[in-house]
Amino acid sequence: MQFGEYVGTTMFLFMAFGATHIANLPGASSKTSNGEPFIDTANLTFIATTFGLALLVNVWVFIRVSGALFNPAISLALALTGIITPMRAALFTVAQILGGITAAALIEALTSGPLNVNNRLGSDISIPQGLEHVGRLIDRVIHRDVFDRAVDTICLHARCGESQGHFSGSYWDWIDPVC
Numbered sequence: 001m002q003f004g005e006y007v008g009t010t011m012f013l014f015m016a017f018g019a020t021h022i023a024n025l026p027g028a029s030s031k032t033s034n035g036e037p038f039i040d041t042a043n044l045t046f047i048a049t050t051f052g053l054a055l056l057v058n059v060w061v062f063i064r065v066s067g068a069l070f071n072p073a074i075s076l077a078l079a080l081t082g083i084i085t086p087m088r089a090a091l092f093t094v095a096q097i098l099g100g101i102t103a104a105a106l107i108e109a110l111t112s113g114p115l116n117v118n119n120r121l122g123s124d125i126s127i128p129q130g131l132e133h134v135g136r137l138i139d140r141v142i143h144r145d146v147f148d149r150a151v152d153t154i155c156l157h158a159r160c161g162e163s164q165g166h167f168s169g170s171y172w173d174w175i176d177p178v179c
């Protein structure tokens with residue numbers, strides 16, 4: 001099973017790193033008039049699509065072999081929730097990390113120049129600004145997924161006529177404008 005996870009992770013990241021390396025070649029990137037690198041949305045779309053398709057193909061191939069986790073964070077989450085044993089998660093994590101190293105080594109060996117698959121901020125964005133932006137995105141996701149679903153549930157109960165108990169009084173003043 002761990003060998004399947006290793007091979008699947010290697011194949012997934014080999015495809016994804018290869019496409020990212022190609023999209024980040026010096027001739028493929030755009031520059032502004034003053035020579036600074038410009039974020040080309042066509043390259044970003046190519047990279048995102050390739051990652052998605054590489055994951056789709058490899059999950060389809062390896063789902064019955066190893067479960068097609070391909071990510072140590074997923075292995076940890078499944079271990080914490082009791083879906084897989086901690087020992088299996090540890091073995092999967094080792095296999096996934098080795099698969100990532102192997103994929104990077106293969107792309108490095110098969111392409112010319114250094115491996116160019118890193119992330120970077122725009123030239124006008126500092127690291128604290130980038131961290132603040134990521135924090136705001138996480139905050140939005142939490143509020144949209146947690147708070148909005150809670151409000152939708154309250155509104156659903158209110159529309160269904162469940163106005164007994166805790167939905168009476170001042171709650172109605174809050175529920176009506178939201179719904």
